[in-house]
Amino acid sequence: MTGQTDSSQPTTPTLAQLTTVGVGGAVDRFVEAQSEEEFIAAVRGADAEGLPLLVIGGGSNLLADDEPFHGVVVRDARRGISVLDDDAHAGVDAGAVSIVAQAGVNWDDFVAFCVDSGFSGVEGLSGVPGTVGASVVQNIGAYGQEVASSVSSVRVFDRESKRVSQLDRNDMHFGYRSSALKSSMYTAPATPADSYFPTPRYVVLSVTFTLQRNETNEVAFGQLAKALGVEMGERMPIADIRQAVLKVRAAKGMLEDMSRYLSPWMRGCKNFHIVTDVLSAGKLASHDRFTNVSGEAGFHQDFDRHSCGSFFMNPILDAAQAAALPEDAPRFDAVLPDGQPGIKTSAAWLIDHAGFHKSYQLHDGASAGLSTLHTLALTNRGGAKASDIAELARVIQDGVEAKFGVRLVPEPVVVGMDLR
Template sequence: MTTHADSLKTTTPTLAQLTTIGVGGAVGRFIEPQSEEEFIAAVRDADAAGSPLLVIGGGSNLLIADEPFHGVVVRDKRQGISVLDDDAHAGANASVVAIVAQAGVNWDDFVDFCVVSGFSGVEGLSGVPGSVGASVVQNIGAYGQEVASTVSSVRIFDRESGSIRQLDRDDMRFGYRSSALKSSMYSAPAVPSGDYFPTPRYVVLSVTFALRRNGTDEVAFGQLAKALGVAVGERMPIADIRRAVLKVRAAKGMLEDPGRYLLPLMRGCKNFHIVADALSANSLASREQPANMNDEAGSQPNLNRHSCGSFFMNPILTKAQAEKLPPDAPRFDATLPDGEPGVKTSAAWLIDHAGFHKGYKVRPDAKAGLSTLHTLALTNRGGAKASDVAELARAIQNGVEAKFGIRLVPEPVVVGMDLR
């Protein structure tokens, strides 16, 4: 019998071709739905057949094993963004605008659209890779902003009931790099649920954001304020904030390689003018970069961008655990999963102070290593396998635990490997 998914099947790639870190095995079936009906049908068909299901966005928050993924990979190709100006969505506050973005929209395309339109609230999240759908699963955050603060509602397909539902912001149960959607995939931190993994029970169809009709915003993060030459709390044009965020992220090697969007499998997944601008900026940066700053002693500097982004979450500790940290360890007020007050510390600081410095490799000839610009990014230095990245991750986890008694939890969705 021919299913909806069969009619949408395209050339079957490997997961190494679909992910920003460039590792992962072959795919059983690859589907790119062009409409909501096709998207839901692809999910239904996979579930009905009992096939493992992997819904992906930009492939940035994934580390997938080298062995074949014997299941269905679905990449939502819908790219629609709509501005809702009616009173029902704006409410009594005319300074707020409602924007609906389909799950397949590239996240940075969405941020660019908002900034160009004069809508503030997400400019600090410029350059974060991935899709709009993935942004609310992970509750992405950077430079003083979190996606949770701008989400009004999320339209989802519930795989258990087979129905379309709307989850309000409170229903999403947002936390630090977490949501009700992400929680449905895990029975404990880094322990996959037997029912829904590696795709949540609730599959995102679209997200409604509430942003401000304001071309300026407060600079809420010290590092960003320094880059802009202003004080924390000062207001700046959101276009300037976006440019500064992209510059800071680029200096850390924490922007994805724009060249991947020139590959046949990635074309059309990101706005071409943003790709072109990024490629031009990369070319200029390469010409201006001092020789001794070149990655891998003179090879391509973009290898730092072949990563999953930040690989480990910042640990949130009890106050008793935090007291055992060295006096100079970073400490920030936070909330524990049980709602009690806690202390967040820096995973990057722990990694560095456990002896894993920028550029660290488990062996000189290892093909995976820490970024030469940032200790929180595990990178593919060329030809790495998922097993190479996992070996590096475990070495860091073990070293940090031996030094500080803290087991780092991976931020990416890890499929086919155990990195608890």
């Protein structure tokens, strides 16, 4: 079924209308699947025809080219969340609860459901845009939590074997912003694989989470502890942790623009009560410059609204690369892709110390720039093209490489452009 809602509307959206950064070209075919069968049929159909396939969730980790996407864009319209009863999840310990969420569920709707139900384990991931399906593709993480720690299994359609199967958490090979699904799309960092790009070999149909039945949890991140006025490691109500996370994210412009859900192409993708509540109160706007809402993916005076979140991953370096960094560069223990110990540094620190500060633009009045609130977010300030964002990204990559010898790798899935 196509996502058309009104005969005066075009029959397919553009990728600019489906992505948070608000850039990207026309789409040849758009399918909004209402059932698992429709979802699988759309994926199988595109693959059988040899057409490029983009399974899209919230479009919050995608930077797509200005050229048309000559393929099929598929979105899962299902929004079901079920709590499994005790018999259905034998083997899970007493304080735990198993919850299944369909791929199309908006991630923050899922977090809100868990927090309201008294299930702890994902409250630190409040306000991360996107869907449950995509959350396991890049193993979303924030404020001391990663989705990997609460996932028990993932139901997938395998585009290779053409079968539905269940991947358990070990099969997922979760790492920092990575998983087996994400790895299936690349042969090297930012280098798309021939077979499965821009959508992984395994299409997520639903995810089973194991959370704790507990109204409180430990505060696992310094900034959060500060916002809550407690010490790290102290237990706090998960509802309070959620509110603190949303507040801290808002101050950094790291919440998505809720007005996008008023657009005909995004309406229904997120719990409408939450959307209207947020918009009427203006309370989760990135900051005070929250202006009126125009309905169709409009642009506002707020420069920080349209982004993919953090644009570059924090580099994980080997000992020699890390030793070459200035002494005051941040260093954290990490694991290299080959399993060897590595050192993670901060992409934001490298960018800032290479001379690209918050609000940086290639020239005055440019339509793309660094967020005024967050060094790692590349923003569409209004009217930017994908090529403007890509040009800015390349200048930053080149500048950081020239200064520190480290090539930053984009975190979003970059479609139709080369940002190696």
